[in-house]
Amino acid sequence: MDEQAMRRCIERKRDGATLSAQEWDDIISAFMDDDVSEAQMAALCMACVWRGMSFDEAYALTRAMVESGQTIAFDVEHGIVVDKHSSGGVSDIVSLVAVPLAAACGARVAKLSGRALGHTGGTIDKLETIPGFNVALPIESFVKQVQQIGCAIAAQTQALVPADKRIYHLRDRTATVPSMGLIAASIVSKKIAGGAHAFVFDVKTGPGAMMQQPPQARELAQWLVEIAARFERRATAFVTDMSQPLGRCVGTGIEVVEAREFLRGNGDARAEELVLSIAGALVGEGGFDEPDALVREALSSGRAYEKFCEMIAAQGGDVAALEKMQPGAPLEVCAPQSGYLTAMDVVRLGNAGRALSAEDSLGGIEVAVRIGDYVEAGAPLVRAFGRDAHAAQPLAHAFTLSQAPVQAPPLLYDALCNAVVVKSRLAHADPAL
Amino acid sequence: MDEQAMRRCIERKRDGATLSAQEWDDIISAFMDDDVSEAQMAALCMACVWRGMSFDEAYALTRAMVESGQTIAFDVEHGIVVDKHSSGGVSDIVSLVAVPLAAACGARVAKLSGRALGHTGGTIDKLETIPGFNVALPIESFVKQVQQIGCAIAAQTQALVPADKRIYHLRDRTATVPSMGLIAASIVSKKIAGGAHAFVFDVKTGPGAMMQQPPQARELAQWLVEIAARFERRATAFVTDMSQPLGRCVGTGIEVVEAREFLRGNGDARAEELVLSIAGALVGEGGFDEPDALVREALSSGRAYEKFCEMIAAQGGDVAALEKMQPGAPLEVCAPQSGYLTAMDVVRLGNAGRALSAEDSLGGIEVAVRIGDYVEAGAPLVRAFGRDAHAAQPLAHAFTLSQAPVQAPPLLYDALCNAVVVKSRLAHADPAL
Numbered sequence: 001m002d003e004q005a006m007r008r009c010i011e012r013k014r015d016g017a018t019l020s021a022q023e024w025d026d027i028i029s030a031f032m033d034d035d036v037s038e039a040q041m042a043a044l045c046m047a048c049v050w051r052g053m054s055f056d057e058a059y060a061l062t063r064a065m066v067e068s069g070q071t072i073a074f075d076v077e078h079g080i081v082v083d084k085h086s087s088g089g090v091s092d093i094v095s096l097v098a099v100p101l102a103a104a105c106g107a108r109v110a111k112l113s114g115r116a117l118g119h120t121g122g123t124i125d126k127l128e129t130i131p132g133f134n135v136a137l138p139i140e141s142f143v144k145q146v147q148q149i150g151c152a153i154a155a156q157t158q159a160l161v162p163a164d165k166r167i168y169h170l171r172d173r174t175a176t177v178p179s180m181g182l183i184a185a186s187i188v189s190k191k192i193a194g195g196a197h198a199f200v201f202d203v204k205t206g207p208g209a210m211m212q213q214p215p216q217a218r219e220l221a222q223w224l225v226e227i228a229a230r231f232e233r234r235a236t237a238f239v240t241d242m243s244q245p246l247g248r249c250v251g252t253g254i255e256v257v258e259a260r261e262f263l264r265g266n267g268d269a270r271a272e273e274l275v276l277s278i279a280g281a282l283v284g285e286g287g288f289d290e291p292d293a294l295v296r297e298a299l300s301s302g303r304a305y306e307k308f309c310e311m312i313a314a315q316g317g318d319v320a321a322l323e324k325m326q327p328g329a330p331l332e333v334c335a336p337q338s339g340y341l342t343a344m345d346v347v348r349l350g351n352a353g354r355a356l357s358a359e360d361s362l363g364g365i366e367v368a369v370r371i372g373d374y375v376e377a378g379a380p381l382v383r384a385f386g387r388d389a390h391a392a393q394p395l396a397h398a399f400t401l402s403q404a405p406v407q408a409p410p411l412l413y414d415a416l417c418n419a420v421v422v423k424s425r426l427a428h429a430d431p432a433l
Numbered sequence: 434m435d436e437q438a439m440r441r442c443i444e445r446k447r448d449g450a451t452l453s454a455q456e457w458d459d460i461i462s463a464f465m466d467d468d469v470s471e472a473q474m475a476a477l478c479m480a481c482v483w484r485g486m487s488f489d490e491a492y493a494l495t496r497a498m499v500e501s502g503q504t505i506a507f508d509v510e511h512g513i514v515v516d517k518h519s520s521g522g523v524s525d526i527v528s529l530v531a532v533p534l535a536a537a538c539g540a541r542v543a544k545l546s547g548r549a550l551g552h553t554g555g556t557i558d559k560l561e562t563i564p565g566f567n568v569a570l571p572i573e574s575f576v577k578q579v580q581q582i583g584c585a586i587a588a589q590t591q592a593l594v595p596a597d598k599r600i601y602h603l604r605d606r607t608a609t610v611p612s613m614g615l616i617a618a619s620i621v622s623k624k625i626a627g628g629a630h631a632f633v634f635d636v637k638t639g640p641g642a643m644m645q646q647p648p649q650a651r652e653l654a655q656w657l658v659e660i661a662a663r664f665e666r667r668a669t670a671f672v673t674d675m676s677q678p679l680g681r682c683v684g685t686g687i688e689v690v691e692a693r694e695f696l697r698g699n700g701d702a703r704a705e706e707l708v709l710s711i712a713g714a715l716v717g718e719g720g721f722d723e724p725d726a727l728v729r730e731a732l733s734s735g736r737a738y739e740k741f742c743e744m745i746a747a748q749g750g751d752v753a754a755l756e757k758m759q760p761g762a763p764l765e766v767c768a769p770q771s772g773y774l775t776a777m778d779v780v781r782l783g784n785a786g787r788a789l790s791a792e793d794s795l796g797g798i799e800v801a802v803r804i805g806d807y808v809e810a811g812a813p814l815v816r817a818f819g820r821d822a823h824a825a826q827p828l829a830h831a832f833t834l835s836q837a838p839v840q841a842p843p844l845l846y847d848a849l850c851n852a853v854v855v856k857s858r859l860a861h862a863d864p865a866l
Binding site: 003038043047173174175 | 441470474479480
């Protein structure tokens with residue numbers, strides 16, 4: 001595709017037409033070959049934000065992006081491999097704990113993770129606080145570890161879906177992120193290239209999430225399972241709350257400590273509810289019956305914690321050091337008055353956790369309250385850790401206290417599954433595929 | 434303005450907000466300083482196509498673009514200077530003839546012209562076919578010539594409105610041309626920088642024009658006179674037909690020949706109707722009473738032709754050579770059947786004229802028929818000139834003949850004037866301006 005042909009594609013998308021699979025293929029190839037400029041791609045992305053995309057277009061774009069780089073392959077004869085994705089949250093410890101938990105049940109979990117983005121944390125940044133832990137696994141080592149111990153968590157490599165990296169960076173600068181089709185293609189392309197046979201998506205919603213309203217989040221969840229279905233991949237998508245941090249701790253190392261304690265049986269009840277659901281879905285997608293019972297048993301027996309330590313050791317991490325990780329004495333941020341907690345500024349809490357942990361790997365914050373709680377004046381709202389803990393004092397303003405009681409928000413809004421669709425597609429699948 | 438600030442501007446425009454004058458100023462400065470990338474500017478332009486712009490925004494953008502380069506100044510004490518712009522047509526000989534015609538009436542006309550764009554011709558390309566004619570007048574020579582003989586036609590220099598050049602090129606590649614605000618800012622910024630005190634705009638409409646529908650063209654005409662008014666410049670805008678070529682000839686040198694014959698009293702009736710209107714508006718805006726009578730007299734007396742020759746000589750053109758310019762023997766393209774001419778493919782005729790004149794400065798086509806004419810089978814539709822004249826044979830398909838008679842389309846759809854607005858603005862003008 002040359003500049004003229006790309007201009008015609010932009011024109012048609014601008015005027016509300018849909019582009020063909022061949023056109024999306026050609027656009028991505030030409031963009032990666034620098035035959036299509038960033039300016040043309042930015043204009044096309046804005047036209048997509050304006051006019052939307054069809055499922056067919058998003059699928060075609062996803063496939064073209066997958067084909068822009070290497071892909072990982074897992075031999076399905078050794079068992080189904082599952083992967084998990086979160087759209088980004090604060091105190092989102094799910095990956096750290098659900099991956100070894102599902103593996104402890106026999107599932108094989110190949111998790112490719114990202115770094116922190118905006119106010120939300122990144123699993124890779126968290127794992128790097130464990131001395132020796134190697135996030136940059138070569139593809140062969142990643143595959144081998146999943147076969148041998150049932151799980152691995154590695155950083156996305158540049159070799160997988162390079163088109164997504166370039167386009168995402170461009171969309172970020174050009175304010176063209178909010179398009180369901182573009183977002184879904186970005187997420188699903190990385191999962192497909194990662195080689196798993198089934199996925200579990202966690203789409204966050206609320207003031208701390210990209211999809212602030214539950215209907216938006218539900219729509220994205222539909223896009224994710226629908227596009228996965230077109231690749232003949234089973235997928236479950238949860239729509240979950242991000243009006244407050246999921247767990248208690250916000251930071252990097254401090255979230256690893258929370259994950260460790262969770263797996264030792266000292267988990268926060270709210271975080272546990274979601275972890276069990278997601279781990280259950282991973283185990284279920286992995287082909288096991290009665291996944292919820294398996295997951296509960298793996299957690300209470302301590303086998304999940306053993307799997308966590310095994311994974312860390314397999315990736316070079318120092319388990320003895322992990323067991324000693326402990327933040328220092330906290331500095332408390334207290335409630336200036338009494339009242340019912342009606343809201344938290346999750347973005348501000350996320351940013352505070354990121355800032356404190358950037359200075360000190362065990363720095364961060366622990367949120368002592370939940371929406372709906374009655375808080376007495378002078379009671380702690382936040383415990384801040386790390387060298388700059390005093391900088392957390394203004395976080396008292398991140399909490400809204402009111403005299404009228406409020407209900408705690410739901411945690412799970414919805415769960416969607418494409419299993420039936422994939423099954424019917426597979427039954428009628430084109431033998432050439 | 435840095436990348437982050439520009440992203441916020443794109444976001445706001447994407448979400449339907451209007452940007453402030455200060456923001457438009459900062460965007461253009463930063464773009465010219467390469468602090469804002471072409472990708473960001475392309476995304477902003479697409480958001481403008483989507484969300485539209487307010488008059489205030491278009492005015493602010495126009496002013497920021499004017500300030501990106503040099504400007505020409507004419508001392509109003511020596512008389513009002515007028516300028517004329519066409520949105521682009523086929524066989525659009527108006528500038529070639531109306532400029533000397535208005536000057537012959539005493540008006541001072543400082544015309545900055547562009548080159549051919551797409552299927553439409555460019556006055557500069559046409560004038561360059563006159564041996565010796567210099568289109569690249571330095572600003573001082575341009576100003577001096579207007580003072581001395583009353584008119585000059587020169588190519589837009591790189592020094593005027595460099596921001597428009599860069600942005601227009603970007604919009605062309607990224608399919609972000611069709612925004613009233615962006616189009617109006619592009620047109621008016623060049624006129625303001627050109628220094629004239631009053632403008633006459635000719636907005637074409639029809640299948641051969643950028644604004645295909647008359648209501649669109651009328652809307653652009655309104656934008657042009659409104660933005661000119663904000664600069665305290667009087668302006669008249671005509672909305673005129675481009676469902677067929679304006680004159681008879683399409684090419685470069687061949688249009689100069691048609692202009693020469695027009696000024697010698699052998700003009701096409703349809704072209705003459707528009708030329709007299711536009712020249713009349715130039716003379717009227719130039720401060721003369723009874724402009725239409727002045728224009729008719731200047732044409733019939735031969736003084737307009739004398740002014741044409743004087744302008745050509747002043748810009749180094751060889752008038753004797755001009756008088757000898759004559760295309761060779763034509764090759765006729767004839768009607769395959771009889772019928773009423775209901776439509777012409779103006780884009781195709783324009784492209785054919787450009788192609789033939791690119792090979793041979795006196796190459797091109799002469800269109801022998803008008804919409805509404807009854808054409809006998811075998812009668813000429815087109816006479817083709819130049820080395821590749823045989824390539825014009827398929828042009829027979831550019832004409833639609835039907836058995837039912839059709840009415841000739843109107844030539845003048847509308848005329849808008851901002852005189853009252855400017856007068857009231859001037860009366861209440863901020864003394865600081």
